[in-house]
Amino acid sequence: MAKYIMALDAGTTSNRCILFNEKGEICSVAQKEFTQYYPQPSWVEHDANEIWATQLGVAIEAMAKIGAKSTDIAAIGITNQRETTVVWDKNTGEPVYHAIVWQCRRTSEYCDSLREKGLADSFREKTGLVIDAYFSGTKLRWILENVPGARERAEKGELLFGTIDTWLIWKLSGGKIHVTDYSNASRTLLYNIKELKWDDEILAELNIPKCMLPEVRPSSAVYGETDEALFGDPVKIAGAAGDQQAALFGQACFTPGEAKNTYGTGCFMLMNIGDKIKYSKNGLVTTIAWGLEEGRVSYALEGSIFVAGAAIQWLRDELKIVDTSPDSEYYAKKVADTNGVYVVPAFVGLGAPYWDQYARGTIVGLTRGANKSHLIRATLESLAYQTYDVLKAMEEDSGISLAALKVDGGACKNNFLMQFQSDVIQAPVRRPMCVETTAMGAAYLAGLAVGYWKTKDDVLNNWAIDNEFKPEMCPQKAQELIDGWKKAVRCSFGWAKD
Numbered sequence: 001m002a003k004y005i006m007a008l009d010a011g012t013t014s015n016r017c018i019l020f021n022e023k024g025e026i027c028s029v030a031q032k033e034f035t036q037y038y039p040q041p042s043w044v045e046h047d048a049n050e051i052w053a054t055q056l057g058v059a060i061e062a063m064a065k066i067g068a069k070s071t072d073i074a075a076i077g078i079t080n081q082r083e084t085t086v087v088w089d090k091n092t093g094e095p096v097y098h099a100i101v102w103q104c105r106r107t108s109e110y111c112d113s114l115r116e117k118g119l120a121d122s123f124r125e126k127t128g129l130v131i132d133a134y135f136s137g138t139k140l141r142w143i144l145e146n147v148p149g150a151r152e153r154a155e156k157g158e159l160l161f162g163t164i165d166t167w168l169i170w171k172l173s174g175g176k177i178h179v180t181d182y183s184n185a186s187r188t189l190l191y192n193i194k195e196l197k198w199d200d201e202i203l204a205e206l207n208i209p210k211c212m213l214p215e216v217r218p219s220s221a222v223y224g225e226t227d228e229a230l231f232g233d234p235v236k237i238a239g240a241a242g243d244q245q246a247a248l249f250g251q252a253c254f255t256p257g258e259a260k261n262t263y264g265t266g267c268f269m270l271m272n273i274g275d276k277i278k279y280s281k282n283g284l285v286t287t288i289a290w291g292l293e294e295g296r297v298s299y300a301l302e303g304s305i306f307v308a309g310a311a312i313q314w315l316r317d318e319l320k321i322v323d324t325s326p327d328s329e330y331y332a333k334k335v336a337d338t339n340g341v342y343v344v345p346a347f348v349g350l351g352a353p354y355w356d357q358y359a360r361g362t363i364v365g366l367t368r369g370a371n372k373s374h375l376i377r378a379t380l381e382s383l384a385y386q387t388y389d390v391l392k393a394m395e396e397d398s399g400i401s402l403a404a405l406k407v408d409g410g411a412c413k414n415n416f417l418m419q420f421q422s423d424v425i426q427a428p429v430r431r432p433m434c435v436e437t438t439a440m441g442a443a444y445l446a447g448l449a450v451g452y453w454k455t456k457d458d459v460l461n462n463w464a465i466d467n468e469f470k471p472e473m474c475p476q477k478a479q480e481l482i483d484g485w486k487k488a489v490r491c492s493f494g495w496a497k498d
């Protein structure tokens, strides 16, 4: 019997491959960062070819590290940064433009015009989303409008659209399979999450030819096999899910009301709401969590925070005041507080619950005594405050007060941040043994499709806690800090608006 499930985790800043065994344990990992392009302020792009080359490279490396052969791999599951938009030529496989990344704000004004036409409610009703440059639809339209010849070629059926899952599956299959899964489709602003189909009215409004769009399949299903040239024998490609939904699955949040928060490049809190759609009144979006079989899906409420770990990378790469992201913990602990400094990392606007496309990064409360450690600490704390905002919105929408918050993602390894998070929300924060829950979720989705695991109970049984952080700060102090944060956030609003 094959020994491993391979998870390909295509994140915003790096690609990873993890090989899991039957107990859900990590047997091999390889990871590589790739280039971020910022061609104009608030524009973000990736090279889709580099994403593919990096992803294939880490897959081969992870196998080589433990001498695994293709016949040792029962199936591949894919999980990906969502919304990021790729358009490529069906015949040559060449992207017609860089991938436009979820963080990119280039379509903000077009989104304003859609809202001004009074379309916000109908888009919300159909897609569960707010009209925002974050989602794929307006990015795809931008490519069709701005890349010479793209619209004509798309209308002739020569171009294909995909989010990163679709792009990777297409490349893995040697250009044979053009699919996405329910969870990724629900992030495009083009997919009707009630009727489970591409929405013709929205496609007409955005002027997007339907023939470019991938077939939408369950998140756990055999889509096909890898091209023989890649790993030797073909391997089944058996699952895909957006990274945040995969993490919800990997955290075994199967019961409505269960939630997780992932601290990666951004920070995303998702709550399983079962098989009935519920719309938020507090700035969250409704999204498809997963569909395990054709025509049936589970939904989630989501609070999307655009900049979280990316703010720590900013301290590292732009300000150069930490050498590595984990170093932020050392500096934060060197000081007792932030000395009144707040950092609002609205580098690409603000997502939930504010949805301000024109907010920009803001530092307030500086006095002559503010030093590097205060700034680092304030940046780390901003992750916790943003999470607080989203948590409150989620509790209000769902009517459920979370007994504890399950966390995962790269930055949740930061103990200072986790303790501060618990203090701010005044509730326990639970970190699992395996914080690679995104990759784990993708592995489970693929493993369930090929019978490597039998039921979702296997996922539940493999979940184990590493640490629980309990509130140590008194509620009044926490409230004072939150009040300061609210004031700071207000200062960032609308900054980039003429």
Ligand SMILES: Nc1ncnc2c1ncn2[C@@H]1O[C@H](COP(=O)(O)OP(=O)(O)O)[C@@H](O)[C@H]1O
Pocket: 011, 012, 013, 014, 263, 264, 265, 266, 308, 309, 310, 311, 312, 313, 325, 326, 327, 328, 329, 409, 410, 411, 412, 413, 414
């Ligand atoms: N110990 C840490 N403290 C703070 N931030 C961290 C730490 N370790 C990683 N990060 C941040 O977490 C992010 C990486 O997490 P990851 O889950 O791999 O993200 P993604 O999937 O979005 O690429 C980076 O933005 C990095 O700055």
Ligand SMILES: O=P(O)(O)OC[C@H](O)CO
Pocket: 011, 012, 013, 080, 081, 082, 083, 102, 242, 243, 244, 264, 265, 266, 267
């Ligand atoms: O790269 P991550 O893990 O921060 O995830 C990005 C999200 O999928 C964007 O919606």
